[in-house]
Amino acid sequence: MRSLPGPVKTAGRIIIKEKDRIMSRYWQYVLKTNPGKHAIHEMKREKQKLIRPVNLYHPLYFHEKMLWLKYFIYNTSPLVAQCYNKYEVRNYVKSKGLGHILNELYGVWDNIENIPWNHLPEEYVMKISNGYSGHVFKRKGQPFHIKAAVRQLKEVKEKYSYYYLITGDLFVGETPQYIICEKMLHSREGGYDAPEDYKFHCFNGKPMYIEIIMNRNQVSGFNSVFVDLNFRDRHELEGLASTGTAHIPESFPRMVEIAKVLSEDFPYVRVDLYEECGQPVFGELTFTPFHLQTKQSQKELGKLLDISHIERYTALSGKAGKNDGKVKRVK
Numbered sequence: 001m002r003s004l005p006g007p008v009k010t011a012g013r014i015i016i017k018e019k020d021r022i023m024s025r026y027w028q029y030v031l032k033t034n035p036g037k038h039a040i041h042e043m044k045r046e047k048q049k050l051i052r053p054v055n056l057y058h059p060l061y062f063h064e065k066m067l068w069l070k071y072f073i074y075n076t077s078p079l080v081a082q083c084y085n086k087y088e089v090r091n092y093v094k095s096k097g098l099g100h101i102l103n104e105l106y107g108v109w110d111n112i113e114n115i116p117w118n119h120l121p122e123e124y125v126m127k128i129s130n131g132y133s134g135h136v137f138k139r140k141g142q143p144f145h146i147k148a149a150v151r152q153l154k155e156v157k158e159k160y161s162y163y164y165l166i167t168g169d170l171f172v173g174e175t176p177q178y179i180i181c182e183k184m185l186h187s188r189e190g191g192y193d194a195p196e197d198y199k200f201h202c203f204n205g206k207p208m209y210i211e212i213i214m215n216r217n218q219v220s221g222f223n224s225v226f227v228d229l230n231f232r233d234r235h236e237l238e239g240l241a242s243t244g245t246a247h248i249p250e251s252f253p254r255m256v257e258i259a260k261v262l263s264e265d266f267p268y269v270r271v272d273l274y275e276e277c278g279q280p281v282f283g284e285l286t287f288t289p290f291h292l293q294t295k296q297s298q299k300e301l302g303k304l305l306d307i308s309h310i311e312r313y314t315a316l317s318g319k320a321g322k323n324d325g326k327v328k329r330v331k
Helices: 006-033 035-045 062-072 078-084 089-095 146-159 170-174 252-263 295-304
Strands: 105-109 124-128 136-138 179-182 197-203 206-217 221-228 268-276 279-286
Touching (some): 006 035, 035 062, 062 268, 062 295, 078 089, 078 279, 089 279, 136 146, 197 252, 197 295, 206 252, 252 279
Antiparallel strands (some): 105 179, 124 179, 206 221, 268 279
16 A cells, blocks of 8 residues: 555555454354354464364364363453453563563553653653554654654554454453553663563473564564573474574573563463563463464464363453552653
């Protein structure tokens, strides 16, 4: 659409947005009446090449167990809803005695119009609390346009008010949308790249693999590797990973222990951590991440994910801590 005139691009975006809204209501209905049909849709949407058609009622492979967890467990769990929300998860992290790894919070608002743009620090990152992209980055010494940032936040906030119905992640809609503003973290390589992102894939409370995102910027995208806890290359388990390994962060032993603590209440969760000045910093908890399956990963990860005794995860029926209110402070 880049070569099209502006008005044509705008009209195209409006049409696509309206189509997504209509489809979100349709897939919400399908999920309630025929989860198996929604599962087929999800695998096609993610362009997954499967060993067999999805079987929700006798799940064997990783994607089948993940879909089963999403539809029948995570979508009804107050704890999952809380922990997916980038603001409300802070109470969960504190309840685990890990408040010290939380990134510095400059402010949180439930209305974009209330953001005091001219009183924020020189640099920061701003996010929608129950979204996964479209962040606003304010970097020291770089041009920044408030109107463009407001427009971007409004578009992302609107999209995440309904798009989760298409993907079937109903827990996303169970908590309020906030706009949160946090301290900007930096890459160990310097420059304006985002910090290295260490994503721990945890199975039944045990971190087993790390997906590491590096050299991430708005121009060239990012590089990723997939390794085990000994930093041995396991790229064959992730269809988008490059061969090779990565730098072992200084705080890695502590990261592993943190991942164990934060994943113990869930059959599967991805614990995302950063490192700043040699210290681990909490990123987020992700319950249904996109993972481009290979035949090997469907089998190997499927064996690791044990859902045969789901009743032991008693925390899934509750919520950790209490909402400490809407923080509206500026530093």
